[in-house]
Amino acid sequence: MFKKLYLIFGIGVIFFYSTSAWFGWELANDGKNSRLGVPFIGGGFRGGK
Amino acid sequence: MSVLQANCPSCAAQIEFTKGSTIVLVCPFCRSAVSRSDRKLEDLGKVAEILDSQSPLKIGLKGEYFGQRFELTGRAQLQHSLGGFWDEWYANFGNGWVGWLAEAQGKFYMTFYQPLSPGEQVPDFDYLQVGQAISFANNAFVVAEKSVATSLGADGEIPYKLVPNERNSFADLQGKDNAFGTIDYSSNPPFVFVGKEVTLADLGMANARPAERKAASVATEGLGCPNCGGPINLQVPDKSERVTCPNCDSLLDCTQGKLAWLKSLQPSPDEHKFDLNIGAEGTFADGKKMKILGAVVRSVTVEEIKYFWHEYLLYNPSVGFRWLVHSDNHWNFVEPVNLAEVTSSGTNVSFSGKTYKIFQDASAVVEYVKGEFYWRVEAGETVRSIDYVKAPLMLSTEITGSEINWSIGKYTTLADIEKAFGISDLPKPWNVAPNQPFGGWFYVKYGFAMLGILLIVSLFMIPFTGIGSTVLNESVTLQPVVAPAVSQIAFSKPFDIKANRNVQITASAPVNNSFIELDIDLINDKNDEVESVTIPIEFYSGVDEGESWSEGGTSKDVAMSSLPAGKYTLRIEGTWQNSQQPIPVTVKVEQGITRGFNFCCAFIILLLLPIVNLIRYWLFESSKWSESMFSTSGSSSESGDDSDDSDYSEE
Numbered sequence: 001m002f003k004k005l006y007l008i009f010g011i012g013v014i015f016f017y018s019t020s021a022w023f024g025w026e027l028a029n030d031g032k033n034s035r036l037g038v039p040f041i042g043g044g045f046r047g048g049k
Numbered sequence: 050m051s052v053l054q055a056n057c058p059s060c061a062a063q064i065e066f067t068k069g070s071t072i073v074l075v076c077p078f079c080r081s082a083v084s085r086s087d088r089k090l091e092d093l094g095k096v097a098e099i100l101d102s103q104s105p106l107k108i109g110l111k112g113e114y115f116g117q118r119f120e121l122t123g124r125a126q127l128q129h130s131l132g133g134f135w136d137e138w139y140a141n142f143g144n145g146w147v148g149w150l151a152e153a154q155g156k157f158y159m160t161f162y163q164p165l166s167p168g169e170q171v172p173d174f175d176y177l178q179v180g181q182a183i184s185f186a187n188n189a190f191v192v193a194e195k196s197v198a199t200s201l202g203a204d205g206e207i208p209y210k211l212v213p214n215e216r217n218s219f220a221d222l223q224g225k226d227n228a229f230g231t232i233d234y235s236s237n238p239p240f241v242f243v244g245k246e247v248t249l250a251d252l253g254m255a256n257a258r259p260a261e262r263k264a265a266s267v268a269t270e271g272l273g274c275p276n277c278g279g280p281i282n283l284q285v286p287d288k289s290e291r292v293t294c295p296n297c298d299s300l301l302d303c304t305q306g307k308l309a310w311l312k313s314l315q316p317s318p319d320e321h322k323f324d325l326n327i328g329a330e331g332t333f334a335d336g337k338k339m340k341i342l343g344a345v346v347r348s349v350t351v352e353e354i355k356y357f358w359h360e361y362l363l364y365n366p367s368v369g370f371r372w373l374v375h376s377d378n379h380w381n382f383v384e385p386v387n388l389a390e391v392t393s394s395g396t397n398v399s400f401s402g403k404t405y406k407i408f409q410d411a412s413a414v415v416e417y418v419k420g421e422f423y424w425r426v427e428a429g430e431t432v433r434s435i436d437y438v439k440a441p442l443m444l445s446t447e448i449t450g451s452e453i454n455w456s457i458g459k460y461t462t463l464a465d466i467e468k469a470f471g472i473s474d475l476p477k478p479w480n481v482a483p484n485q486p487f488g489g490w491f492y493v494k495y496g497f498a499m500l501g502i503l504l505i506v507s508l509f510m511i512p513f514t515g516i517g518s519t520v521l522n523e524s525v526t527l528q529p530v531v532a533p534a535v536s537q538i539a540f541s542k543p544f545d546i547k548a549n550r551n552v553q554i555t556a557s558a559p560v561n562n563s564f565i566e567l568d569i570d571l572i573n574d575k576n577d578e579v580e581s582v583t584i585p586i587e588f589y590s591g592v593d594e595g596e597s598w599s600e601g602g603t604s605k606d607v608a609m610s611s612l613p614a615g616k617y618t619l620r621i622e623g624t625w626q627n628s629q630q631p632i633p634v635t636v637k638v639e640q641g642i643t644r645g646f647n648f649c650c651a652f653i654i655l656l657l658l659p660i661v662n663l664i665r666y667w668l669f670e671s672s673k674w675s676e677s678m679f680s681t682s683g684s685s686s687e688s689g690d691d692s693d694d695s696d697y698s699e700e
Contacts, residue, residue, distance in 0.1 A: 031552075
C-alpha cells in the first residue's frame with residue numbers, strides 16, 4: 001500500500017513539475033498580487049488585485 | 050538365459066522367470082529367493098516381506114526412458130545404515146537394457162550398469178571421501194555419500210544374486226544436470242551404475258499416484274509407547290525411524306513399524322517451545338500441502354555462547370521431505386540441492402549462476418527432538434554446518450564423515466508462514482536474519498527511476514522554460530525629492546507579456562554606499578490588474594583595518610509566475626538614500642527564464658526516500674554481518690562489522 005502511495009506521490013511530483021514548467025509557475029515567486037494563486041516562497045500572498 | 054518355468058526348490062510351487070536377464074526370482078508363495086544358473090535352481094533363503102512404502106510404482110508398471118519402453122519386473126528393498134530404507138525397481142527394457150529405478154525420499158533415479166574403460170579404476174571404499182570429485186566414462190561426479198546397505202526384502206524378478214540380509218558398502222554420486230551414480234562395492238572390482246535423477250513425468254508415469262496415506266494410529270498395547278503405554282500417532286510409519294512419545298517424552302525406535310524405547314528425553318526448556326505443532330499442515334507457494342512430522346532444536350556455540358534454532362521436518366508423499374527453519378523468529382523454507390551443482394570459489398560458493406557469501410561455519414548440535422524422523426536422530430548428533438548467503442537465499446551444507454548434503458533455504462516472511470498454516474500471532478523477529486532481503490530496495494530503485502524521468506521531462510520542458518526573451522529594457526531617471534522618506538514615481542512605456550512564461554525583472558541603479566528601494570507594479574493596461582514586486586538595491590564598500598570589503602550590488606532581479614497575456618506598463622516607485630540627487634534606474638523585463646528552483650525542489654523531494662533507504666540498507670547490512678563469523682568479503686573477521694564496503698545485492 002505504502003509503495004503504491006509512494007509511486008503516486010513521485011509521479012505527482014513529476015506531474016506538478018511538468019505542469020509548472022508548462023504554465024510558467026514559479027515556486028520561488030516574488031510577486032505579491034498575482035491572481036494565479038500558485039504557491040510562493042519569496043514574495044508573499046498572491047491574491048487578486 | 051531365456052524364459053524358464055520351474056518348481057520352487059523350497060515349496061515346489063510353479064514359478065516362472067519371464068525375463069532373460071532375471072537371476073533371482075522371489076517365489077510368490079513361500080518368499081524364497083530362487084536363483085537360477087545354467088544347471089540348476091538354488092534356494093538362497095527366505096526374504097522378508099516388502100514394507101509398504103506407499104510407493105506410486107508397482108511391478109508390471111510400464112514406462113519410457115529416452116524413447117525406450119520398459120517394464121518394472123522386480124523390486125528390492127534396502128536399508129540404510131542410519132535407518133530408513135529405499136526401493137530399487139528393476140526396469141526391463143524392450144531393447145535388452147537393464148536399468149534400476151531407485152526411489153528414495155520421494156525422489157527417483159534411473160541408473161544403468163556402466164562398464165569401466167580399460168585402465169579406469171574405482172577408488173577403494175575406505176579411501177573414498179565425501180565431496181571427492183570422481184569421473185566415469187566422461188561423467189564428472191562428486192561423492193555425496195558412502196554407507197552400508199542391507200538387503201531387506203525383494204519381490205518379483207531380480208537380475209542379480211540377491212542374498213537376504215547381506216550387507217554391502219556403496220557410494221552415491223551426484224553430477225551436474227541431475228546426473229546420478231552409484232558405486233556398488235558388493236563385488237571386486239565394484240560395479241558402477243550411472244544415470245540421472247528423473248521424475249515420474251520423465252518416465253511417462255505421471256499418472257502413477259501414491260496411495261492415499263492414512264495416519265497409522267497405533268493405540269494397541271503392543272504398538273503403544275513401550276514406556277508409558279500411551280497411544281502414538283505415526284504419520285509415515287513406512288519411513289519413520291525415530292518417534293518421540295508425546296505423553297512421556299521418550300525417544301522411540303520405530304523401525305519397520307515396531308516401537309522400541311531408547312531413552313527419556315530431557316524436557317524441552319520453555320525457550321525451546323515450538324511455535325508450530327507436530328501434525329500441522331501448511332500450504333506453500335506451489336500449492337503443495339506439507340505436514341509437520343517432527344521438530345528439532347539445534348544449536349551452535351560461537352565464542353562460548355550457544356545460539357539455538359528450531360527445524361521442522363515437513364513431508365508430502367509426492368514431494369518428499371522439506372524443512373522449515375525457525376531462527377530468531379525468522380523463517381526459511383529449505384529444499385535439498387544437488388551438491389554437484391555447487392562450485393566453490395575461495396571461501397564463497399556459486400550455485401545456479403549466483404554467488405553466495407560465507408556467513409557461518411560451525412558445529413551444529415541436536416539439542417532436543419519431538420515427533421517422527423526418517424533417520425535415527427539423537428540428541429547430541431553433531432555435524433559441521435556452513436551457511437552461505439545471498440538474500441533471500443541461504444545455501445547450507447552439512448558435513449559428516451560419511452555424507453555431505455547441500456540445501457537451499459528461501460527467506461519466508463512471517464505473514465507467509467501464518468498464511469500457510471492458517472495461524473496468527475507468531476512472534477515477530479527482533480533482528481536481521483542472515484539471508485533476509487532488504488525491504489527498501491523498491492524505494493531506491495523506483496526513486497532513482499523517477500529522478501531519471503524527472504531529468505528527461507526537464508530536458509523536454511526546456512523549450513517552455515529555458516528560452517528567454519527580453520520584453521522590456523528601459524532606463525528611467527527618478528527626480529530628486531525633498532526627503533529620503535518621500536518616494537518618486539516613473540512609468541515605463543507599454544510592452545507585451547505572453548501567457549505561460551515566468552517573468553523576471555532586473556533593476557539596476559548606480560548606488561554606492563547607499564540604497565534604493567524600488568516598488569514595481571506591472572499594470573495590465575486592459576483591466577488595471579496589478580502584480581507588485583519590491584526590489585531593494587544596496588551597495589556598500591570600504592576599508593576596515595587595511596582590508597577592503599563590499600556587500601550588496603548595483604543590480605538585483607526578482608521573478609514571478611506567469612501573468613495573463615496582454616499589454617503592461619511598469620509603475621516604478623523609488624525611495625533612495627541620496628534623494629537630493631536624481632538617480633537613473635534601468636529596468637529589464639524578461640520571460641521564459643531558466644531558474645531551476647522548481648527542478649531542484651522536485652529533485653530533492655524525489656531524492657529524499659532513496660537516500661533514506663540507502664542509509665537504512667547500510668545499517669541493515671551492518672546489523673546482519675555483525676552476527677557473522679566472516680566479513681562481507683568472505684574473510685574471517687573478529688568483529689564481522691565491515692559492511693560499509695559491501696557489494697551485497699538482493700533479489
